[in-house]
Amino acid sequence: MSRVGVIGAGHGKFGRRSDATVQELAFEAFRMAMEDAGIEREVLDASVIAAVPEYHKQRSVAGVVQEYLNLNPRPTWLTEVACASGSAAIRTAWMAIQSGLHDVVAVIGCQKMTEMETAEILALMGRVGEVQWESIFGTTFPGYYAMFAQRHMHEFGTTHEQMLAVGVKNHHYGALNPNALFQKEITLEKALESEPVSSPFCVYDCCANADGAACLILANEEKARAISDKVVWLDGVGAATASMSVLRRPNLVGLPSAEEAARRAYQMAGVTARDIKVAEVHDCFTVAEIMAYEDLGFCRKGEGGRYIAERRSYIGGEVAVNVDGGLKSKGHPIGATGVSMAYEIVKQLRGESGKRQVPNAGVGLTHNVGGIGQYTFVHVFKRD
Amino acid sequence: MFSWFGKVSFVPYSKVADFAVHLKDGRLMGSLCKKCGYQTFPPRADCPECMSPDFSFQEYSGRGEIYTFTRTTAAPVGFDDIAPYTIIVVELEGGGRLVAWQGESLTEDDVRIGRPVQVVPRVWEKGEEIKVYYTAEQPGTTWNKAPAPHLG
Secondary structure: OOOEEEEEEEEOOOEOOOOOOHHHHHHHHHHHHHHHHOOOHHHOOEEEEEOOHHHOOOOOHHHHHHHHOOOOOOOEEEEOEOEOHHHHHHHHHHHHHHOOOOOEEEEEEEEOOOOOOHHHHHHHHHOOOOOOOOHHHOOOHHHHHHHHHHHHHHHHOOOHHHHHHHHHHHHHHHOOOOOOOOOOOOOHHHHHOOOEEEOOEEHHHEOOEOEEEEEEEEEEHHHHHHHOOOOEEEEEEEEEEOOOOHHHOOOOOOOHHHHHHHHHHHHHHOOOHHHOOEEEEOOOEHHHHHHHHHHOOOOOOOOHHHHHHOOOOOOOOOOEEOOOOHHHHHOEOOOOHHHHHHHHHHHHHHOOOHHHOOOOOOEEEEEEEEOOOOEEEEEEEEEO | OHHHEOOOOOOOOOOOOHHHHHHHOOOEEEEEEOOOOOEEOOOOOOOOOOOOOOEEEEEEOOEEEEEEEEEEOOOOOOOHHHOOEEEEEEEEOOOOEEEEEEOOOOOHHHOOOOOEEEEEEEEOOOOOOOOEEEEEEOOOOOOOOOOOOOOO
């Protein structure tokens, strides 16, 4: 099979962007990605937009983005699988290119969240739990992951301190990322003192809602080689699902969709977990990163708490994880997140990550989870 | 009738809408596939195994144990007036799990993974609308049931 390569990547500032509309945010990332690729719009065949529509007043947001980027009359379409929408966009762009339909496709993840109140967002996000039997009791998004955390603590002796150590790490690296929402270090003591959210979680276990956008330009192998001398190849695209109701899952200590997506992505890319040197994982809540270490095979099930406590996911450890700050520190504009993860891996594999550069990063992955593991996409990237 | 179920209803209509009527009568119902015998809680009209659309309700004892839980402080819209509240996932005798609120007979110390509990059907006392739900209580807790199920 021929390959699909990333020839351009762009990333705007994440945060409370009261200065911009969603299409203006998309433009920032798109402009950077096009400059990075060194191409003009004429080269593009299509775009895929990732956004979760419920957050925007504008109905069918792909249309307004497409117009603002001056990409009419090229085709565009929206992908939506909750917080994994960005990776779904990358996957469909990969499919469009591999099918031969399009040669060069722009993928734009964009989201404006902060125009809504936190309680409204909590209500909306909680409804990614099953609404017929569960949300009617006031389940919330942090609440679901908190219930995974309780099981993880019960079955494996994982501690809340170990979970918060994930937050400490991600803030450590986020402090070095100019695109991050929170560019400051935190201490374990401060994290433990933060307000309770949903036991065992407190504020520092949870990522923050944010506005932002990121963009990738993908091309088929021939065009990629012709256009760019720093191509990063998207060699493994794994995806899988699990029941909408987490109550129907076999256990609540991991995400079966993540294990399956990883298995498929590794197989397609011809790599194993041991080959991964840098990873972007979906740390919407601290326990989610601990479960990701396990589901991705970086360590055995149940050892994730020790993995972070022993700093094995820091630069210099076994796999550098979320060295852009992760969702925790960077912020989580849900439609943009999957593309933002891919942006970081592309920059890392090119050796362009400055103070946060992971040495000898030749293979990297993104692990992007939609909802509470109803959808997971794992993408493996390689440098030649 | 399904709009009776829960503090805030998001799904007013369902083929298993009578679940809420049974709950008001004091009965916790799962479903039984009439063709292949597949049994599940929460109930579903259409069998995921043999794809038969023929089902009957099947009563569950409500006995079970705490599978996991969380005390929610940051509540979503529609639940801020009862926050903080504790959500308990109960693993039911007979299979399946449900989300329930911590009932008044359970203390904070009682809310531990693995602890046996009784799921008790409840009718919301406040307001004019009928609202039904359930809570997790001490094992052995009893409640009133309507004389006989008057629905399929």
